[in-house]
Amino acid sequence: MFEARRWASSLMAGVLAAQLIPVLPARAFSRLAAWAITAKGELLLRTSPNLDLDAFFKDGDGRYGDRIWIDFPGSPQRPRKIPGKGAVREIRVGMPERGVTRLVIEFKRGVELDPSKLRLVGLDWDSWRMRFPLQDARFVAMGEGILEREVPFPSGPTMPGLSRAPLRTLTVASLPWVRRGAYRVMLDPGHGGKDPGAIGIGGTREKDVVLDVSRQVASHLRSKGVVVKMTRRSDATVDLPPRARLSNQWRPDAFVSIHANAISMRRPEVNGLETFYFQSFQGKKLSSLIHDSILRTVRRKDRGVKEARFYVIRRTNSPASLVELGFLTGTADAADLADPAHRRQLALAIAVGILNYLRVAG
Template sequence: MRATGSRRLLLIRLLVAALVPLGSLAMALPAWAGSALSAWRINREGALELRTSPNSSAQAFFEEGRGGVGPRVWVDLPGAPQRTRTIPGSGVVRQVRVGRPNASTTRLVVEFQPGTRLDPRGLKLLGTSRDRWRMDFGAVAAGLAPLGEGDLEAPSAPSWRATVPERAVLPSGPVPSAASLPDVPRGRYKVVIDPGHGGPDPGAVGIGGLRETDVVLDVSLQVAQLLQAKGIQVLLTRTSEVDVDLPPRVALANNSRSDAFLSIHANALSMARPDVNGIETFYFESARSRNLAQAVQEQMLAISPGSPDRGARPGRFFVIRRTVMPAALAEMGFVTGQLDSPRLADPAFRRRMAVAIATGILNYFLQNP
């Protein structure tokens, strides 16, 4: 999602893909201590590259320049560096700073010269493997000079995997079918289902390389089929691994005059926090949106015993804030969670989740005719 104001969240978490080796530009590695950041560089192609601990989370931000200060891009990673420092830049890069905004975070800041123009719409931090990241700076790349710290070419370390309990992980019993869903008047309702992320944006990547985009597309397609079987007209914002920006998703929904909109996602936190699990659903302001979120939240919890109830609560995500019909955004569990992740990876559980979400939508229509 995107933040408001001059700061825009440009987070795209780890994408598992082959890394194309580049000539090393690294200097001697400073002491990073407990930081997830192991090395960084601005390469000859004008892109920022990072090497991190395997399966680390990362957040990237952009801030426009003002008051004689150039624009900045920064990346926050888990773990604090042993020392902070400023590295002089060259060309359009004024300087690079390694900071410690709090006791558990490393912040790498690339500050550009005043007057440099960056297009935040093209700035994406992409995971190119489980411990490598890349951000292309676009049109300003020609003015960038090589700069960096650490060994970007070091071999990848073994990935961390959570210890998953052998018992009581996956719900048992028969998988429900479309026949078990409640009935609503056929042909009366229209729904937009929005599978989050897609294409080069995998969303969150969790335990064992479980990708959010794979989970949500599978569940969303099944939800659509289940609703169609009940006489609901369904529109999907995507049906394959393609990148769809947020405004087109909203435009499709608003132009369709749908009766409800549901965006489907999977949550994530640091890979160092497998203890964090849970299901939550967001809505924006209206009573009908709240009712939709509550109906879906109730059903998702019912098929995921032991997963914490994080509630149906207000949120300001773009796709639910800009849609004109009742809208909600469902987070089916944490791909980084020790309890949730193996469930979300299981096809039978995904089917249960699809039935649950479809049931929640149908219950909403029954309760809000």
């Protein structure tokens, strides 16, 4: 028999009955978008609109440790169990009944929570926090999804302009966590073989740049347990229909085509990053996350996330994105794309964007 209590709906502490209710706001997101446990011992949530959160506590027994769970309207795309770290034994995302997503945080046996000190507090219209008041417990940061609203998923091009100075220098340690073996990604290095693609300043060829970047992205994704295939792994000629057909036969969770742009050599002032999707909310989300990750990593003019009818993203059934890394005919972009160190940062940024998409898409 367990003892269940409710968290007070005011800022005052109180020991109440079975259901635990949040403080404020009364409405938040329609489904779970992201969660994280911080090293400080906090649970952070981001949700979708029009939602009343239901939160519960259950004492541990001989089989389970103390558990907190929160219910969200909407079914999870992928029920899963995630091994915990530190004081947390396991995180579970499941569906206790049709149309309900349940996030369960189970603590290790011997870690005892006092439910009268627990509060699920609304920080903003889309974000929540719960602190775990455990002085001697060790917490390790972990989570899924993106807590910050850093990508608006615009309906048209994003606001143009030059991105700010690099906000970060990425390393392999920067790559987000995803469940190993759970996802498949198809990478499509543009052109190849007899088709060099764009040829830019200094004779830099698009097919060489994008193959190098794609190979690095593949390596980073594989290091996180993602299963990766490439439409070409060498300087080979591959027509467009076989690329889309290969993806549709394999049915990856995401398809990412990597290209470099070009315009007349007489227009060296034209530079910038463009990312494209075709008539798909998931494709738009994937494109936006990759685009934003690149802009937060390298200095690049932002030419926007746009809808387009490129063959491979139009004929691919999976969520698809086509990234134009920059203009090989642009003075600034050409110098960057010819630089191996810059390409390493681009590859890490693309990998981060893809991994963040997989975490959000579930």
